[in-house]
Amino acid sequence: MVKAKVFIFQKQFNGLPKEGDLRLVEENLPAIKDGEFLAEAVYLSVDPYMRAYAPGLPLGKPFLGSQVARIVESKNPKYPVGRHVVGQFGWRSHTISKGEPFHIFPAAFLVPELGPDVPLSYFIGTALILVFLEICNPKKGETVVVSGAAGAVGSLVGQIAKIKGCTVIGIAGSEEKGKWLVDELGFDHFINYKTADLDKALSEVAPNGIDCYFDNVGGDTTNIILRHMNDFGRISLCGSISMYNKEDRKVPLELFNLVTKQLRMEGFVFNRWLDRWLEGVQQNHQWIQEGKLRIRETVTEGFENMFKAFVEMLQGKNFGKAVVKA
Numbered sequence: 549m550v551k552a553k554v555f556i557f558q559k560q561f562n563g564l565p566k567e568g569d570l571r572l573v574e575e576n577l578p579a580i581k582d583g584e585f586l587a588e589a590v591y592l593s594v595d596p597y598m599r600a601y602a603p604g605l606p607l608g609k610p611f612l613g614s615q616v617a618r619i620v621e622s623k624n625p626k627y628p629v630g631r632h633v634v635g636q637f638g639w640r641s642h643t644i645s646k647g648e649p650f651h652i653f654p655a656a657f658l659v660p661e662l663g664p665d666v667p668l669s670y671f672i673g674t675a676l677i678l679v680f681l682e683i684c685n686p687k688k689g690e691t692v693v694v695s696g697a698a699g700a701v702g703s704l705v706g707q708i709a710k711i712k713g714c715t716v717i718g719i720a721g722s723e724e725k726g727k728w729l730v731d732e733l734g735f736d737h738f739i740n741y742k743t744a745d746l747d748k749a750l751s752e753v754a755p756n757g758i759d760c761y762f763d764n765v766g767g768d769t770t771n772i773i774l775r776h777m778n779d780f781g782r783i784s785l786c787g788s789i790s791m792y793n794k795e796d797r798k799v800p801l802e803l804f805n806l807v808t809k810q811l812r813m814e815g816f817v818f819n820r821w822l823d824r825w826l827e828g829v830q831q832n833h834q835w836i837q838e839g840k841l842r843i844r845e846t847v848t849e850g851f852e853n854m855f856k857a858f859v860e861m862l863q864g865k866n867f868g869k870a871v872v873k874a
């Protein structure tokens with residue numbers, strides 16, 4: 549009999565998640581039935597959306613999350629033994645699944661075999677980021693600002709904006725992150741939102757204004773950036789991580805800037821473009837091989853350390869994508 553380790557959502561978060569909000573239990577799994585497969589987690593993702601969606605999640609159930617898992621038994625010909633699958637299986641070491649869609653997430657899909665230079669963990673993070681950037685559609689010579697710049701999404705958005713010939717300004721929370729963005733990823737400027745006067749710093753590094761803003765953090769940062777946008781600027785709303793640990797997630801927005809500067813602001817959820825997932829994977833793969841795109845991961849070892857990895861990501865300890873190796 550297979551024993552699964554599972555993190556159960558025990559108690560609603562209040563501020564930063566605490567030990568005891570999730571509980572690690574063991575479950576005996578039954579034999580699989582026709583149409584099912586058994587998958588063993590290899591890499592699990594820890595993401596900000598888990599904190600963002602937590603207030604709407606039921607207690608007493610496994611906490612939500614995606615993973616790359618190896619199929620170890622199968623009675624479903626679409627999911628053969630030995631292949632790897634990306635699934636929204638939750639924080640579980642072993643899962644019996646039919647591969648069906650869950651919540652806003654798609655059906656489990658098989659990892660394409662792209663060769664040994666593409667790590668498996670890569671498939672729980674980066675594929676659609678190229679498409680996310682299409683919302684603000686940056687053009688050669690324009691100035692792009694990205695917040696959450698040293699994270700999974702932000703570090704790729706900035707690099708892709710560089711590939712497109714833009715001047716790129718990254719906003720993140722430590723000097724070490726800034727050094728990585730500028731010295732290694734080729735960002736033009738970095739602003740530390742924890743220590744700098746953002747308004748003043750933007751006047752210095754973007755004296756001609758901002759054409760595109762890729763917003764990962766929301767809150768006051770967004771308000772300050774609105775003041776620096778150029779006429780007909782575009783803003784892509786990806787996330788609001790500065791608000792996720794707060795009880796009151798409301799912040800007054802200076803929307804009059806959208807009127808006077810004739811700005812366009814659009815939010816999105818990744819699943820709008822699932823049909824373009826493979827295109828994203830292949831384009832990123834090509835850029836990686838050409839040396840134009842670098843992917844960094846912060847890997848925590850051990851399924852038992854999922855909670856630690858999750859909290860450390862929320863605290864900003866990750867560079868690039870935060871993943872757990874089971």
Ligand SMILES: NC(=O)c1ccc[n+]([C@@H]2O[C@H](COP(=O)([O-])OP(=O)(O)OC[C@H]3O[C@@H](n4cnc5c(N)ncnc54)[C@H](OP(=O)(O)O)[C@@H]3O)[C@@H](O)[C@H]2O)c1
Nearest residue numbers: 596699700701720721764786787788789790816817818864
């Ligand atoms: N719309 C979608 O479909 C979609 C998909 C994926 C992700 N997202 C969103 O994209 C954003 C980034 O996600 P990710 O997966 O790439 O995570 P990530 O950026 O790799 O990790 C989270 C980062 O957020 C920063 N952070 C934490 N608290 C903050 C605060 N109060 N103010 C500013 N920054 C803070 C930390 O970096 P610092 O050291 O810089 O503080 C931390 O490293 C999140 O808002 C997420 O919800 C949206």
